[in-house]
Amino acid sequence: MRFAGPTIREVSSPLIDDDLAPMLRGIIDLGPAAAAPQLESLDLIEMCQLRPEHLRPFAGHPTLRRATLGLCSDSKNAAASKLLGL
Secondary structure, three states: OOOOOOOHHHOOOOOOOOOOHHHHOOOOOOHHHHOOOOOOEEEEOOOOOOOHHHHHHHOOOOOOOEEEEOOOOHHHHHHHHHHHOO
């Protein structure tokens, strides 16, 4: 089942307030965020709904230098890190 809440495109502020954070936990489409041309850091904290393949849009991103991965499983974090090549 896909989450029917807000998408990354609907989030205009780089800082997420406490009221919006619970809704964002359901997001799995990260493609629009990967289009950010100067993205340097990706912080995914307590994003248990994500699987490593959801991070594929960030693989090979030209400016991405670091990622904090909190996919709620060491094996998912390791696979995502390998996919990102960071």
